[in-house]
Amino acid sequence: MRKNIKLTAAATATAALALGLSACGTASDPAATSESGAKADESKALVVAASPTPHADILNFVKDNLAKKAGLNLEVREFTDYVLPNTATQQGQADANFFQHKPYLDDFNKKNKTTIVPVVNVHLEPLGLYSKKAKDLAAVKAGQTIAVPNDTTNEGRALALLADNGLITLKDGAGTDAKLSDIKDAKGLKFKELEAATLPRALNDVDAAVINGNYAIEAELEPATDSLVLEKAEGNPYANFLAVKEGNEKDARVQKLAKLLNSPEVKKYIEDTYNGSVVPAFGPAQ
Structure with a gap:
């Protein structure tokens, strides 16, 4: 045992x-x-x-x-x-x-x-962006709510993922510890900060969520195929x-x-x- x-x-x-x-x-x-x-x-x-x-x-x-x-x-x-x-x-x-x-x-x-x-x-x-409502990144639109991890580094990482894929624009100089206040242009999106471990369970209550890989796997999500967008491994x-x-x-x-x-x-x-x-x-x- x-x-x-x-x-x-x-x-x-x-x-x-x-x-x-x-x-x-x-x-x-x-x-x-x-x-x-x-x-x-x-x-x-x-x-x-x-x-x-x-x-x-x-x-x-x-x-x-x-x-x-x-x-x-x-x-x-x-x-x-x-x-x-x-x-x-x-x-x-x-x-x-x-x-x-x-x-x-x-x-x-x-x-x-x-x-x-x-x-x-x-x-x-x-790290990946997941949704039970949007089938692709283009379906994430103004007025919708995205949940992100509430701890400092993973929130910054989540915001960088969203910015890299055109969903938001961050202020110049926002680094790995970026916060919601560092969003220059939210493009109409709303955000909900939650403990990282609870994010998979929140998918029914929000339009999309940025979820850490380990918690995604525990929730039986397949990051490589189920995410709308996934972090690149190179230089990570x-x-x-x-x-x-x-x-x-x-x-x-x-x-x-x-x-x-x-x-x-x-x-x-x-x-x-x-x-x-x-x-x-x-x-x-x-």
């Missing part, structure tokens, strides 16, 4: 985190046994906090097919929001996490005074990576997992499983 747990965001993140982790009841509870850096006991499980799809799926592929041969004891814990994985890693309840890209991490560290650092890039999940700064609390980069278990996540076996798994909806983006994380 996989030692996975699924948690949702609660009003008090720390309390929810403590409750979820204590409910695990395993002897390898990282709150009691975690060690840091190169001195970590290699025989102990490396606990990785991850979004369910595709992150936990990729990690479980590694766990089931590659980890034992590499001498890695890997435990995957699933989280369904974008806050608790970093909180768990910073506080030591998880040794690493796998769910985010660099712009999001930079913003999170700044706002929360955390010290999470990237280790190795693994894949890219292209939003590769998702394995991350740890600063100082733990040289943990031998982390280094083993980083190598496995950039292996030919994982590349093939991603390509065969996701058919272009998730694409490999291997290499050192900056």
Whole structure:
């Protein structure tokens, strides 16, 4: 049986985190046994906090097919929001996490005074615009409402996607942290800001929504075929990576997992499983 747990965001993140982790009841509870850096006991499980799809799926592929041969004891814990994985890693309840890209991490560290650092890039999940009402981009017209993620970096990314495809015009100089106030010309469109995880469920209530790749896949959407428009992978700064609390980069278990996540076996798994909806983006994380 996989030692996975699924948690949702609660009003008090720390309390929810403590409750979820204590409910695990395993002897390898990282709150009691975690060690840091190169001195970590290699025989102990490396606990990785991850979004369910595709992150936990990729990690479980590694766990089931590659980890034992590499001498890695890997435990995957699933989280369904974008806050608790970093909180768990910073506080030591998880040794690493796998769910985010660099712009999001930079913003999170700044706002929360955390010290999470990237280790190795693994894949890219292209952001897409989806609709149950419009059959193509031309059908998105003035007066309609588009839902976008409400976190800083993913909202900026969503607005860039809309601007790149002519649906809006952004003010000069609007960067990756663009906000609704940076829209120079909305071309009659209205916008609704929602938590990223809730966007697929909102498709019945809005005319279109910009949805992160992992949440689209979880909702049984096929980004490569169901989106009205999809982010281009080339030159994209939003590769998702394995991350740890600063100082733990040289943990031998982390280094083993980083190598496995950039292996030919994982590349093939991603390509065969996701058919272009998730694409490999291997290499050192900056």
